[in-house]
Amino acid sequence: MRRSLKTNTLVIVTNHVASIYDDQWHGDTIHYTGMGQTGDMSLSFNQNKTLNESPENGVSVHLFEVFKDKQYTYTGEVIRVAPAYQATQPDSLGNQRSVWLFPLKLKDAKAVTVDEEAARELFEQKERKARKLSDAELRKRAENAPAQLGKRTGQTTIISRSPYIAAYAKRRANGHCELCKQPAPFETQKGEPYLECHHIEWLAKGGDDSIENTVALCPNCHRKMHALNLSGDIALLQRVAGS
Known part of the structure; x- marks a missing residue:
């Protein structure tokens, strides 16, 4: 200031x-x-x-x-x-x-206008920094991240998720989809397994951005959850995230 x-x-x-x-x-x-x-x-x-x-x-x-x-x-x-x-x-x-x-x-x-592309790039940059932390430090910061999300509307609505929680979920998955248990379908240009973060209780329905509500899925299972959201899959993911 x-x-x-x-x-x-x-x-x-x-x-x-x-x-x-x-x-x-x-x-x-x-x-x-x-x-x-x-x-x-x-x-x-x-x-x-x-x-x-x-x-x-x-x-x-x-x-x-x-x-x-x-x-x-x-x-x-x-x-x-x-x-x-x-x-x-x-x-x-x-x-x-x-x-x-x-x-x-x-x-x-x-x-005020909001640059959606800039917001996405910033989140990815912060997640990369989070992935460099030790297991203990990453979990500590993920647990301390605010569960209630901020929202900002300009040209589009931007939801501010925690990069610590995203990085923690992917590290916990260890390169495997937490639903189908199969290896990630491909690697990123940086040689990292490609998985997508999913909130078991959707953010749009009031779900928290927290360790217990966030899992790492392959693109196919991620789409399945958004298309079907089967109760059996939800229960399985809740056990994984809560363990």
Whole structure:
């Protein structure tokens, strides 16, 4: 965050590239994480105080987003529409701590567009980083990922899934479909078994993005689940994901 006394403005940035954890969008409202890299956050710390006291303090708040490294995109002016609230998230050292989240709504949501291709590329980039973690660290981060998903609508609706959970499900599958138990049908250009993540209880029906609700399937079984969604297959996948 950067405060300008001359213009009475506060500039905030959400970086979708530098951090694997994103601030959550819910429609035209972003739940923005305050300042503080390590330890518990404080509402009296620097610009957390400024943001917490807006808009009553008269400071206008402007949001920028980073979708590509070192490229800042102006999203628009935002207004705090609800009190800040606390949540538990890991800090830059991976330790759990208490953070403050600020619900900020865009003044002009119609002016915002969402690049679906950029969102897909970012998710894949983050999943690649997640796959480099140890088994223990990957499970830890997957368990700590928020189960409730953010949604953002522009040209299309983007659902923000956790790359840690996707990477964990594929590692647990160990190159085999978790439904038919057959090896992945082919390898990616990077030599990795090709499997697709599937949510046992569909996200569209309120399912969580969690370890217990996410499995790795071959494309054929993935299509089968979306076409038939048989109760026997659901029960089998629930046992696999819950083990």
